[in-house]
Amino acid sequence: MDIMSIFKEQANELLMKFGISKEVERAKEGFGDFTLPCFFLAKKYRKNPAEIARDIANKIEKNEYFDKIEAVGPYLNFHINQKKLSEIVLKNTLDEKIFQFDKKGKVVVEHTSANPTGPLHVGRARNPIIGDTMARILKEYGFEVETQYFVNDAGLQVATLLWGIKNLRNENEQENDTKCDHKLVRYYQRASKMAKEDKIVEKEIRETMKNYEAGEPELRELAKKEIGCVLSGISETLRRINVEIDKYVWESTLIPHTREIVSKLKEYLSEENGAYYIDFKKLNVKLQKDKFYLYRQDGTTLYFLRDIAYHLEKAKKTKKIIDVMGEDHKLHFNALREVLKLLDPAIDMKALFYSFVSLPDGKMSTRRGNAVYLDDLIDEGFKKAMEIIKDRGYDTNEENNIAMAVATSAIRYSILNVQEEKKIVFKWDRALSFDGESAPFIMYTYARAISILSKTEWCGEYNHEKLTHPNEIKLLKLLAEYPTVVRESVEKLSPYIMAKYAYSLATQFNQFYRDCPVLSSDLNTKNARIALVKAFTKVMEHVMNNLGISRLQKM
């Protein structure tokens, strides 16, 4: 239930009586709640906007939803009736109607899909954090969400890893890392370096890829074991930052379907030295390039083809598909969408693109070995949090829980708090910020609220008219925004809208906390304030859940 729109519609209705169909806008802080800038009426009435605003303000009928409708210069400002506001917000939040959204059917959200050649690094981490958060918000909005990870076990990168494991691993080598992703990445790094310098190695890797696609049992076995192991390392890291993937789809399982798909695309195909590509000139689609290769000269499949097969597979489940991808995939995605349009016109594909996370001195790359691993960042955050809480009298178990929750939530938030299309330059102190606009700030605020509730018994009754302090009213208004925030995050496919909301909600609660004592107030005020704190914790729980930020009762 969208509470703010109830008030907005009331305002629009009042204006309809003047023949004004332009909708009111949200007013700036200090100018009421909604406003109608009257400039656009100036020509029609041949009067200056301020005069028009004044005229309307004099004639307009108020109703129970508004206290005051006044002209301020050329603006007509609407002030919401506070009692009506507190009544509606408290009631609908406490009985959870504010969290009810229409059911919207299935959607597949693909995210992360990092090559299983090594540990997740901080550059890659933007994908699961944005993807998982988007999936959570879609769920909240009423979608039935399935998240998927496309496991690239068929391409050149993975063949490089397999070749490396087969040829470079020896029993004398110390493999101190306990996680496979960290243990095996060295072979990938060495093998790709060798392939660059040595034509024979490169040829062998291509041979490996070919044999793997052809289904050679020994290689299949090796891949299943070792890639599976790297992947379990990656998913363990993901779990540490509260990311759970519903389904892993291995690329190699799709290769058998590719022949059939290609036969349907025959009329758009061209051949060059035995390699096949889709010619976008034949599709009459203008992209930055025309040739999208499906098969190599040696007959092995290419990512573009496998991705077509994968998306058709997704489309069997639902036509609504959302891909979370780095901005480097934009051209690929546009081409993919065009091809899928031919194969299944009902497919509704959307993409959430994000820009890269780089290091101050340039790109992060597993292959080049200059990446900051996500596991290391989490460990570092854990240490930092431990340092802060070690003298606060928690037992070891609690300490570990709190420090881990703080570290992982802080990392998630530092990514989510930036608009997706802005690039991020990684800095340790920024990624692990615990003050100001950060997850720990939000978690701390929540813990404060919980602490109040834990110190009192509440009868469940309240008189909403007791809430009159400006910081009570502001908090109520912000709570009322929740459904709008969810909807906007979904419509714009932008989790950061939710992240910004979490911060403003926490900030506003802290203002309330400072000015409006709960437990020491007279009984009626106390009960109303408890209701408000309760409402706040309910909304905040949903917000934190949307963002994948852990909730702590104490910290």
Place this chain on the structure above:
RNA sequence: GGGCGCGUGGCCUAGCAUGGAUAGGGCACCAGCCUUCUAAGCUGGGAAUCCCGGGUUCAAAUCCCGGCGCGCCCGCCA
């Protein structure tokens, strides 16, 4: 060279879609606030040519055109 995205105090960031009222936050810095619901908090302060130049408009950070800078893409890699 072409395409896409970004450019806001020392650093980071919101606002830009749908032009409007003092450009909102955070970090860092300075000065304050813990005998009263958790100081990971709160209050106050200094700090901005909204990349540059044109244009549209009563009004431009926001729209249009032209530059500049940065990132990404233009692979029989993914």
